[in-house]
Structures are given as C-alpha cells and as structure tokens.
Amino acid sequence: MTEHKASFSTTCPQCGHEVPPAAEACPDCGKAIAGPVTPSDPWELWSKESQTRKMLWTGAVITFWVSIVILGILYVIQNKLSLVVLSIAAGMLFLGVWLKTRYQLHLRKEPDRPTQDVRAD
Numbered sequence: 356m357t358e359h360k361a362s363f364s365t366t367c368p369q370c371g372h373e374v375p376p377a378a379e380a381c382p383d384c385g386k387a388i389a390g391p392v393t394p395s396d397p398w399e400l401w402s403k404e405s406q407t408r409k410m411l412w413t414g415a416v417i418t419f420w421v422s423i424v425i426l427g428i429l430y431v432i433q434n435k436l437s438l439v440v441l442s443i444a445a446g447m448l449f450l451g452v453w454l455k456t457r458y459q460l461h462l463r464k465e466p467d468r469p470t471q472d473v474r475a476d
C-alpha cells in the first residue's frame with residue numbers, strides 16, 4: 356500500500372523550526388509533537404475511523420466467542436450456565452451485529468482516495 360503523502364509540514368510550537376509531517380519530535384529542539392495535525396484530510400480521517408470501527412467489531416466478536424467458550428467449559432465442569440457470561444455473550448453478539456452494520460454503512464461513505472487512479476490522464 357502506498358502511503359498518502361501530504362505536501363505540508365508543521366512548525367515546532369517551541370522553537371518554530373520546520374518539522375516533517377511524520378516526525379514525532381522536533382529535530383531541532385527535541386520537543387514532542389502531539390500527533391499530526393491533519394483534520395482537513397477526509398481520506399485520512401475516514402481510514403482512521405474505519406480502523407477504529409473494525410477494531411471495535413473484532414473486539415466484540417472475540418469477546419462473544421470467549422464468552423461462549425467459558426460457558427461451554429462451565430457447562431461441562433459444573434453442568435450449569437452462568438447468567439453473567441450468558442448476558443455478556445448476548446450483549447457482545449448484539450454489539451457485534453450492530454457494529455458490523457455501522458461499519459458497512461461507514462464503508463459505503465468512502466471518500467476519493469487522493470493517491471489512487473492518479474495516472475489516468
């Protein structure tokens with residue numbers, strides 16, 4: 356995947372030295388730069404949100420299956436199901452389905468990629 360390169364750079368808030376966009380600290384005085392300040396790039400924002408949603412969804416699905424496994428173990432060992440774990444599993448199933456729907460809706464709103472299809476004259 357090619358990285359989207361923006362043609363801007365930031366300046367150090369402490370010494371005013373020019374700092375490359377990818378840098379985490381000022382090369383001149385060493386002051387830490389608090390993340391890239393790029394709220395105006397819709398593709399960047401979109402892909403970040405996309406990642407967050409995907410992570411949340413994966414988390415919900417994993418929690419769901421872990422709860423199911425715990426329920427299964429409890430059932431085998433004690434011959435009973437834990438209501439707490441059962442409600443967690445149900446909640447995570449619901450959350451997972453909801454997040455998946457949100458994620459798919461989100462994917463449909465994909466903005467134009469700035470670095471792709473550039474070669475078409």
Ligand SMILES: [Zn+2]
Nearest residue numbers: 367370381384
């Ligand atoms: Zn500096």
